[in-house]
Amino acid sequence: MSAPLPPPSPLPQPLLQVRGLTVDYATPHGATRAVDGVSFDLGAGEVMGLAGESGSGKSTLAFAIARLHRPPAHITGGSVTLAGTDVLALTPKDLRQWRWREVSVVLQSAMNALNPVLRVSDQFRDMFRAHGITHKAEVAERSADLLRLVGISPDRLRDHPHQLSGGMRQRLVIALALALKPKLVIMDEPTTALDVVVQREILEQVADLRRRLGFSVLFITHDLALMSQFCDRVGVMLRGRLVELTTPAAIARGAGHPYTRHLWDSIPPLHPAAPVRAQPDLVMP
Amino acid sequence: MTAPVLQTEGLSMVFPAQNAHGGHKALDAVDLTLHPGRALALVGESGSGKSTCAKLLTHMLRPTSGRILFQNRDVTGLSGRRALLDYRRVVQMVFQDPFAALNPAHTVAHHLARPLALHRPDLDRAGRDAEARALLTQVELDAEALLHRFPHELSGGQRQRVNLARALAVNPAVIIADEPTSMLDVSIRLSVLDTLQRLKAERGIALLYITHDIATARYVAEETAVLFRGRVVESGPTGAVIDSPRHPYTRLLLSAVPDAGRPFDTGGSLIGRADAVRRLSEGPGNLVYVGPGHKARTVDERVAA
Numbered sequence: 001m002s003a004p005l006p007p008p009s010p011l012p013q014p015l016l017q018v019r020g021l022t023v024d025y026a027t028p029h030g031a032t033r034a035v036d037g038v039s040f041d042l043g044a045g046e047v048m049g050l051a052g053e054s055g056s057g058k059s060t061l062a063f064a065i066a067r068l069h070r071p072p073a074h075i076t077g078g079s080v081t082l083a084g085t086d087v088l089a090l091t092p093k094d095l096r097q098w099r100w101r102e103v104s105v106v107l108q109s110a111m112n113a114l115n116p117v118l119r120v121s122d123q124f125r126d127m128f129r130a131h132g133i134t135h136k137a138e139v140a141e142r143s144a145d146l147l148r149l150v151g152i153s154p155d156r157l158r159d160h161p162h163q164l165s166g167g168m169r170q171r172l173v174i175a176l177a178l179a180l181k182p183k184l185v186i187m188d189e190p191t192t193a194l195d196v197v198v199q200r201e202i203l204e205q206v207a208d209l210r211r212r213l214g215f216s217v218l219f220i221t222h223d224l225a226l227m228s229q230f231c232d233r234v235g236v237m238l239r240g241r242l243v244e245l246t247t248p249a250a251i252a253r254g255a256g257h258p259y260t261r262h263l264w265d266s267i268p269p270l271h272p273a274a275p276v277r278a279q280p281d282l283v284m285p
Numbered sequence: 286m287t288a289p290v291l292q293t294e295g296l297s298m299v300f301p302a303q304n305a306h307g308g309h310k311a312l313d314a315v316d317l318t319l320h321p322g323r324a325l326a327l328v329g330e331s332g333s334g335k336s337t338c339a340k341l342l343t344h345m346l347r348p349t350s351g352r353i354l355f356q357n358r359d360v361t362g363l364s365g366r367r368a369l370l371d372y373r374r375v376v377q378m379v380f381q382d383p384f385a386a387l388n389p390a391h392t393v394a395h396h397l398a399r400p401l402a403l404h405r406p407d408l409d410r411a412g413r414d415a416e417a418r419a420l421l422t423q424v425e426l427d428a429e430a431l432l433h434r435f436p437h438e439l440s441g442g443q444r445q446r447v448n449l450a451r452a453l454a455v456n457p458a459v460i461i462a463d464e465p466t467s468m469l470d471v472s473i474r475l476s477v478l479d480t481l482q483r484l485k486a487e488r489g490i491a492l493l494y495i496t497h498d499i500a501t502a503r504y505v506a507e508e509t510a511v512l513f514r515g516r517v518v519e520s521g522p523t524g525a526v527i528d529s530p531r532h533p534y535t536r537l538l539l540s541a542v543p544d545a546g547r548p549f550d551t552g553g554s555l556i557g558r559a560d561a562v563r564r565l566s567e568g569p570g571n572l573v574y575v576g577p578g579h580k581a582r583t584v585d586e587r588v589a590a
Contacts, residue, residue, distance in 0.1 A: 053470040054441075166331070195330035195497060200541040200555050207549060222471055226543035252546030266472040267545050268500045271528065 014041035015183055015216050016065070021078035023057070023064050026071070034060040034073065036240035044183070047210060047217040049227035051263065052237030058220050061237070062186050065218070066103050067095055083183055100131060104177035108189040110169035114161040120147075120172060121157040127176055146175040150205060167198035174206065181213065188220045203230050225267045228252065236260045288357070290491045291319040291342065291376070291459050296351035298337050298515075311337040313515040314351065317493075319459060324485055324492035326502035326523060328538070329512035335495045338512075339461050342493070343378050344369060356458075374404050377457035381464035383444035387436040393421070393447050394432045400454040420450040425480055442473040446480065453484065460485070463495045478504045500542050503527060508578075511535050513566045520572075521579030531581035534566040 023035035034057045042048050052058040063069045065080055067087060080087040082102060090098055099105075107113050114123055124143035133139060144154035150171040161169055170190060177185055187206075191199035207230065210217060221227055227234055228248035236244035236259060244260045251264055298312040312334040319325055329335045340346040342353065344363060353361045355372065363372055380386045387396060397417040401408055408416060421428035424446040436444055445465060452460055462481065466474040482505050485492040494505050502509045502523050509527070510520035511534065519532040530536045541555060570583040 053472065196541040196543070197330065197537055197555065197559055200549075201559055204549055204554055223543055224471070225545035228546050229543060229549050248546060248548070263472055264545065266475060267543075268475060268504060270500045270503075270539065270542055270544060272503070 013044075015044040015046075015083055016042040016218075017079075017081040018042075018065065019079045019081075021061065021064060021080060022076050023060050023069065023073055024076045025073050031076075033240050035064060037078065038237075038240075038242045039078075040235060040242060040245055042184070042216050042218060045210065045214045045216055046233065047207070047219060047231045049219045049221065049231035049234045050237060051221060051224045051227050051234060053222060053263075056237040057240040058237045059188055062105075062188055062218060062220050066099060066105055066186055068099075068105065097131070100127070100177075100182060101180045102182055103184040103186060104180070104182045106170075106173050106177050106185065106187045106190045108192050110166065110173045110193075111161060113173050114169060116161055118160070119157065120159055120161070120164075123161075123172075123176065124157075124179070127179060131180060142179070146179055147172070149178065149209065150175045166194055167202060170194060170202060171205070174202070178209065178213065178215070182215060184216045184218065186218045186220070189222070190219075191226075192221065192223075199226070224251075224263050236263065287321050289318045289354075290321050290356055291317075291493075292354040292357075293317045293338075293342070294352045294354065296338070296341060296353065297349050298334075298341060298346065299349045310515050312341070312348075315512075315515075315517055317510060317517075319491035319493055321458070321491050322486055322489045323508070324482070324494050324506040326494045326496060326499075326506035326509040327512060328496055328499045328502055328509060330497060330538075332514070333512040334515040335497075335512055336463060337515075339378065339463050339493070339495055342459075342461055343376055344372060374455045375457050376459045376461065377452035377455065379445075379448050379452050379460060379462040379465050382468055383441055383448055384436070384468075386448050387444055389436050392433050392435055393417075393439075396447060396451050397421070397454055400451060404455040416454070417450075420453055421447075423453065423484065424450045426450070440473075441469045442477055445469060445477055449480065449484070453488070457490060459491045459493070461493045461495065464497070465494075466501070467496070467498065474501065475504060481505055498542075499527065499538055511538065513563075516582065517572065517580075518566055519579075519581045521576065525576055525579045529576070531575045531579070532566070533562045533584060535581075537562045 019039050021035055021038045022033065024031040025034050038061055050058045050061065060069065060073060064075055065087070067090065069075065075088060121143060124146070125139055128134070128139045128142070143157060147154050147156065152168055152171055156164065164172065191202055194202070206217065219227065219231055228251060231248060234246060234248055234251065235242050236257065238259050244257045246256060250256065251260060294316055296312055296315045300309045300311055302308045315338065317325060327335050327338060337346070341348050348361065352359055360372060363369060394417055397420055398413050401413045401416055417432065418428040421431060426443060426446050431439065431443065439447065465481070466477050469477060478501060481492065484490065492505070494502070496502065506523050508521065509523040510517050511526065511532065513534045519526055519530065519535045526535060527539065530539055537559060565584045568585050570585065572580045572582050575581045
């Protein structure tokens, strides 16, 4: 089975072009292919979801796009182009400037992304300093603005991460990710550890910020229901391949790859019309 | 309905404060009732007191006030090794993390033989082996293929089924399952819940299903109680709680559940509303009947203003 061709991009000039991207993990028993010839376009200002189960390669793909993959993972084929830049050709020095200015990443565990012994203000200071912004008054002003942007009072700049709730910490990480106005924000299970109410509050806020600031989002989650509510387009990964790339409306109508249907039908509806039974395991052809 | 097997009356837990002021009230006057062959879903966000409740019911913690009744006998102050051992045999626990709950150095057979050796002295080695196979079959695993495997050779779903078989090994009256499927892939969650649902009915087990995911409650539990900051804000038949919720927090929770195919903008924004509901739900109020077996806590609208 060959990977399906991506549908025509909604915009004439896509922000991100991924072509035939292949990532292998080196193991003692030879290479294991984690991402297998994945191609897609992401438009400017678009929110695209990547769904799939554990081990499907969705996080490996996202990390490879930001060049954040580490050995034993190796990119062994394909190309990544972001706003005209050949991402795979960037030198380590270029990469340090490119990341965060062009693409930033929000991970699942906000606590692990923050330094527990630094105040919130110092987390901002370090990030700005790494990108050559050192003027004290400017750093203070931009930090306060960013906190207000995600609905946190600037008073919290003096707090340490443990003094913030889980939802606030993740909003803080999102504020840090937006600090240098990146064109693309990669979010890998950003709300999985949070309660549904907090999850919904944060994602509504991201949707609103996206409309105002115009960045694109690559949103990775195992929760296809959530993805169908938040994303313009949805991709489904299975064993390293992108087996589906479509709109939430099309999936809701009943279209799509058998594996997409299987995932969709596994979602427990809140108000089922008929009693729901578990799906038998799907054996892929 | 059959007589209750496990009940709590005014169960409360206050954790001592680390600094000077008051202490943290993790659970506040909670009344729950579990019946044989039926399930109660305890739903709430993190910090709502659901896991504290599980720890109190399994005697890992002592409540600061209130009572726990097992088959109408007060077991709140249970002490002594023998009495605790007996109680913990009949009240079994299945944990959230199927990876951490199994010893990586031992096979599936060992995990099942140990509780059998401790609690079923009537069985000899061959009897234990036969019983272990029967247990795996009951949780819909292939005993022949899996009995001598190690935990790392199993998928998450298989591991959670082994944990369930381990809990069943001692023939419990009550199983407390704390988020048993939240670490599993979505596509296998429902089938694990199906197994739980079937076993509780077949074996007459009372199930306390603890979850943050109110959408799954319907697949397991006849009744549902919603906890918020240590208090039950609504309880009753699961269908009534989900289809005609009366408390604002239950409604908020239901509107935030990912609803496949409905974009965020349809149905209105939660931002702004959520904080008002949280303030309202923390305010004073009493549980009152709003339908048959269906109770909700009254709220004081002035609090939200």
